[in-house]
Amino acid sequence: MEQIQTVTTTTGESVVPGDEGKDKFKKCDQIAFYRRQKQLAGSVRYHALLDTLEVSETHAELQLQHTHTEARLLLQVCGIKGGAVRVKINELQPIRARYEVPDVLIGEPVTQRLRAEPGGGGAVTLSAEEGGFQVRIRGHPFLLEVESEGEVLVSVNAQGRLHFETLQTPPTQGVSSVDSDKVVLHTVDPSHDAVEHLSSKRLQGLIKGSYSICSQACVFQIRNICMETNSDFILLFQGEDSQGLWKEEFKTFLDVKANGPSSVGLDFSLHGFEHVYGIPEHADTLRLKNTRAGEPYRLYNLDVFAYEIHSRLGLYGSVPLLLGHRLGRTVGIFWLNVSETLLDIGNETETESSLQGPPQKKRREVPCTELHWMSESGVIDAFVLLGPSPLDVFRQFAALTGSQALPPLFSLGYHQSRWNYEDEADVLAVDAGFDQRDIPFDVIWLDIEHTDGKRYFTWDSKRFPDPARLQRHLQRRSRRLVVISDPHIKVDPDYPLYRDASEQGCFVRDRAGRVFEGSCWPGPCSYLDFTSPHVRDWYSSQFALNKYKGSTDALFVWNDMNEPSVFDGPEQTMPKDAVHCGGWEHRELHNLYGFYQHWATMEGLIRRSNGTERPFVLTRSFFAGSQRFGAVWTGDNVASWDYLKISIPMLLTLSITGISFCGADVGGFFQDPEPELLVRWYQAGALQPFFRGHSAMQTKRREPWLFGDENTRAIRDAIRERYRLLPYWYSLFHRAHCHAEPPIRPLWVEFPGEIQSFEMEDKYMIGNALLACPVTDAGVTEVNVLFLGSGEVSLPVCLQFWYDIRTFRRFEGGTNTSVPVTLDSVPLFQRGGTIVPRKTKAGRSTACLSSIPFDLTVALDSEGCAEGELYVDDGHSFNYRTKQEFTLRRFTFRNKTLSCSCADEKGQFQCVCSVERVVFLGLEAKPSAVIVQQGSGVREKKKPFRFEEETSMLTVENLKLKTVHSWELKIK
Incomplete structure (x- = not known):
């Protein structure tokens, strides 16, 4: 059993990892809108008024009417080209605009006209012109069904959980109607912040004119009608607003809801699906769990120190995309709402014939997953992604929110970080230490202590007297520096950045209209309002070399604490009644705050280079679409085997929801890892997209050479193998950028017809070629591996072969094998039928790779074939896009001939x-000759080769085959 250690939190408390969230953060029964949604679930009824249906070129719309109140909503349905349906519900005539999420979608989706046809039983059917799907809307009660290929895949409001709190203006009444003798007056006068208990008589003496009172709750507001001041007042009846309609308390915090209740909720039924995935970020299993008996999954970006494992508490970012998968079909539900969101998941069974028209002779029970989405505010805006394959769903989501930005090559190398490297001499010593021990690395990081008193865009002049010189030194060695930049700005009139931001009105305000102040690393801070385009433009300009003194073009950026983290705020974040650009409350857009800082930082680095260089920006907080801006990591983890183990499903979940460039801090941020754990974490990190070692200031130093020669050797080997494999990783990121295919993916994505893969989360695929099996337990000497691809599944596939990349031993699909491991090895297998490009050696940074030749590993499938591709560009600029300066080469092996050809003629x-x-794995017999021909009309040349009978491996060396030329290598 691991020894339980305490760690010091950001606020100075000593806690056991995972315990902090038990008190600091809300449980679901402490969230007022969740209680209301659950209480009313199934008791609210809406009818679809089919006679109001109107169909335009872009969408169909009709009205929904509440059975009792007769309040009307507007339902819009869009058929989106590429295989998706958009369902949008808003108030028909809201008294003021409700928040609709901007900037997440990359543009208005391309829609297609829907053809309306009357259906039986009080229904109407909307048929898409292309894509083969239909949307059927029933009137009494309202039900929407999405059908594809004659099967209802998704039902909306089948459980009757549509609940839409419409905005209200409280009715005007006289003061004599106040039932309680006492009310509580909260003044929002900027000059003072008093709370005064008033009798009704005293209240009458203050009021001039009429006022509004809400009969639905114990709250009413008086606007600019006080005789003594022109202040706004919010008056609360003495007594409890038990439903949390107009105010809500948590611990010592009061959330005053100036606009009243505005939550929305809706249910979706996924017919035939029992395996669902997605909705990061949670430290939980890959497959989402049934929540009916416990807490729902929460999507609310929070700074959760040493987060609890197997918890449904929301962490640093949110992507409200859920994927359902079964044999033959994958679907997705994207709930576009950036206020606090909760998701209840239930697993039921239903009769198959009830979903497919006329009753069938034989009825069978099929699974059904029921989803109940609930958000505190905004509108209902949901997309049903129809697949049918996992890769189709990824493309459909990318068509909405964008694909992963193509990162600069250096950012795929190894990053060395610590809170904090002490000074310039420390950085130089670490840089030299890697070279002395022949360990590759590309980036060294500086945390908050590099600044002048935690003032961002500054340097501590004693620790870093000449930061530009330091960066130029690293640049000469083809390395980079990353520094931190958080969203909070130290309150200091002598700080030029604070002064300028104040003068330009760049800060979030509180409900009284004053600049909001909260506590974070520098002490009292104000928070930049990144929701404002003006503020984002101003912030981006701060990265200009003539403004950010001491910076160079070798400096890149890390956005931390941008949930936003507010140490003295409710749940350690910004109060929901803070006010942003346009008068929107923070509650409306909380989950988008970090997204906006990430965006502004990326734009700043692009502008710094006049649009020529690709940026690198890491963020802790994110939302759907953040993949367009850079990388994400899983936050403040802990040095334990459990955190290493949970990092894999966390990263797979991010990957299938669009956030492809993701990683976890190698070694664990808090506490000190034992050497074996550190080695195993390096081996796992080297097989994940973002690869950074990072640790807190309370931990012991953790450079790779501090744990003895044996452990140093194992870590060096893992990092070197990462560098040798970078051509493959870079090619995968090209596919992520162009085709929305995640570089790492769960096994069910590659083997959608094999049920055994549906819950596997400790092993995963890197692209379509490599099976990664990281070691995540102590003392392991063998790993049990289930090799998929037996060929005996409901979806026809050929028998798969798998090859151990170290021993070259071949395994057949459908077998379950124990594979021995040592401390310096981690099981990695290449799938038959694939070709993987590598470099012949690692070099000391990614810049060295440009002159190191390639080797190809050709792993043959059961038919003796294989294919793969290689993408190459300059690794740092946008010339691949603006000047078509790239090359994409396709390798194929058929009929005993390996050929290299151009896969995109536009590349220059x-x-x-x-x-x-070239190494061939799985040849049937030793060849008599290997012949190379470079181009038509060129004389063939025989090449020497080695063949190993035991492993059926053929190696051909000293080839010097031009990557950008067409050639053939023939095995006789």
């Missing part, structure tokens, strides 16, 4: 590296 990049070596 002249790659200087050649293919030096």
